[in-house]
Amino acid sequence: MITFPDRFYWGTSTSAYQIEGAVNEDGRGVSIWDTFCRTSGKIYHNENGDVAADHYHHWAEDVDIMASLGINAYRFSVSWPRILPEGRGKVNTAGLDFYDRLVDALLANHITPFPTLYHWDLPQPLQDAGGWPERATAEAFAEYAAVLGRRLGDRVPCWITHNEPMVAAYAGHLLGENAPGVQDIFATFSTVVHLLLSHGLAVQALRSVVRPDAKIGIALNLSPIHPASDSPEDRQAADIYDLGANRIFLEPVLYGRLPAGMEALPLPLDMISAADLQTMGERIDFLGVNYYTRAVVQHDPEAFPLNAKQIQPEGSEYSQMWEIYPPGIGELLERIWNEAKTARPDLRLMVTENGVCVADAVDFDGRVRDTRRIAYLRDHIGEVWKAMQKGVPVDGYFVWSLLDNFEWNLGYQMRFGLVHINFDTLKRTIKDSGRWFGGVARRNGLED
Ligand code: FCB
Numbered sequence: 103m104i105t106f107p108d109r110f111y112w113g114t115s116t117s118a119y120q121i122e123g124a125v126n127e128d129g130r131g132v133s134i135w136d137t138f139c140r141t142s143g144k145i146y147h148n149e150n151g152d153v154a155a156d157h158y159h160h161w162a163e164d165v166d167i168m169a170s171l172g173i174n175a176y177r178f179s180v181s182w183p184r185i186l187p188e189g190r191g192k193v194n195t196a197g198l199d200f201y202d203r204l205v206d207a208l209l210a211n212h213i214t215p216f217p218t219l220y221h222w223d224l225p226q227p228l229q230d231a232g233g234w235p236e237r238a239t240a241e242a243f244a245e246y247a248a249v250l251g252r253r254l255g256d257r258v259p260c261w262i263t264h265n266e267p268m269v270a271a272y273a274g275h276l277l278g279e280n281a282p283g284v285q286d287i288f289a290t291f292s293t294v295v296h297l298l299l300s301h302g303l304a305v306q307a308l309r310s311v312v313r314p315d316a317k318i319g320i321a322l323n324l325s326p327i328h329p330a331s332d333s334p335e336d337r338q339a340a341d342i343y344d345l346g347a348n349r350i351f352l353e354p355v356l357y358g359r360l361p362a363g364m365e366a367l368p369l370p371l372d373m374i375s376a377a378d379l380q381t382m383g384e385r386i387d388f389l390g391v392n393y394y395t396r397a398v399v400q401h402d403p404e405a406f407p408l409n410a411k412q413i414q415p416e417g418s419e420y421s422q423m424w425e426i427y428p429p430g431i432g433e434l435l436e437r438i439w440n441e442a443k444t445a446r447p448d449l450r451l452m453v454t455e456n457g458v459c460v461a462d463a464v465d466f467d468g469r470v471r472d473t474r475r476i477a478y479l480r481d482h483i484g485e486v487w488k489a490m491q492k493g494v495p496v497d498g499y500f501v502w503s504l505l506d507n508f509e510w511n512l513g514y515q516m517r518f519g520l521v522h523i524n525f526d527t528l529k530r531t532i533k534d535s536g537r538w539f540g541g542v543a544r545r546n547g548l549e550d
Pocket residue numbers: 117120265266269323392455502509510518
């Protein structure tokens with residue numbers, strides 16, 4: 103048996119657009135994902151989040167499920183267009199009421215709420231005004247943070263500003279695979295800058311209105327980057343990939359500086375002032391780490407924009423998405439801590455997402471025997487524990503996801519939940535992995 107420290111957070115994660123549905127109810131405005139899903143050919147089978155897991159109507163049942171399993175933390179995201187249908191200005195009280203009820207129900211069940219302010223669903227009116235490439239969007243985000251903080255800040259102990267700014271920027275503005283579907287390197291870079299700036303502004307806005315003991319962080323998706331071979335070209339490719347995937351987010355957030363090597367890239371770095379960098383580095387209490395896989399990278403002169411491309415190594419195990427590589431989570435946590443511990447000795451880390459999609463189904467007797475997911479979670483939790491034995495200060499581990507849900511442009515075919523959703527009837531079925539993870543949470547550790 104390996105045991106975790108007392109009061110370790112054993113949680114699950116979700117996001118608003120992926121689970122809530124009810125896109126036209128109670129005054130919710132339109133988000134860029136509503137618009138993107140209506141663009142033919144962007145989403146698998148042209149699916150959308152109109153109903154999703156209908157959590158907006160099933161939230162009480164979903165809280166009961168977590169409570170029955172013994173889960174003690176829940177990371178969800180708030181839909182910005184439910185709170186401010188126009189993005190800024192007029193507040194929609196019915197939207198605030200929804201999250202208020204959710205927070206109260208969680209607290210009543212001894213489940214710590216971890217709201218995330220932005221999980222990619224920008225209000226469409228802000229997109230129409232230019233979206234994240236515009237600085238005004240960062241200012242609007244801070245206003246939204248203050249509105250939410252004022253309403254929930256007396257009770258919510260832990261806040262997360264952004265989820266995975268890298269994906270919002272790169273998948274949304276470079277590859278065009280996610281909303282808003284832009285493909286422009288400069289829009290991508292200014293999106294990175296304004297997401298990071300908005301993070302710092304939101305930390306400041308929250309601190310001025312929420313309980314003084316509230317903890318505030320951000321969730322970054324980070325990966326160890328391994329060169330495909332020992333050749334100097336591949337090693338250089340891995341290094342620049344690490345710059346674009348990890349350091350460009352980590353260094354502004356943790357140290358208020360741009361990483362070394364940025365000067366070599368053809369980017370308008372002068373759009374970032376010293377004051378902006380300081381804001382990006384506004385002190386956070388914890389860094390959320392979303393980990394799914396590593397990246398193995400090869401030099402490729404054709405690969406835009408970094409001359410580096412990801413390959414899938416032979417001999418590894420794979421899921422429907424990504425290589426399964428449990429040691430990567432420990433390697434990543436150790437690296438972050440080794441870099442941060444001198445400058446930020448009080449920083450805490452949290453695994454804010456980790457999980458796997460498996461094509462699982464309800465068996466004849468009503469059970470979902472998702473043994474592969476159990477193995478994935480067990481192996482990754484074990485690696486987190488090993489990193490903690492080496493002194494890495496980890497306070498929690500959140501499974502992505504509580505429920506099967508709308509996996510962005512891949513639609514409903516990718517199931518990540520501890521709870522199976524029948525998307526026709528919306529029936530919830532707790533998978534074997536859900537019961538297994540509940541056991542881990544209740545025991546506060548892994549059995550041998
Ligand atoms: C992460 C996202 C989350 C989900 C998982 C599978 O990148 O934060 O919304 O899509 O991947």
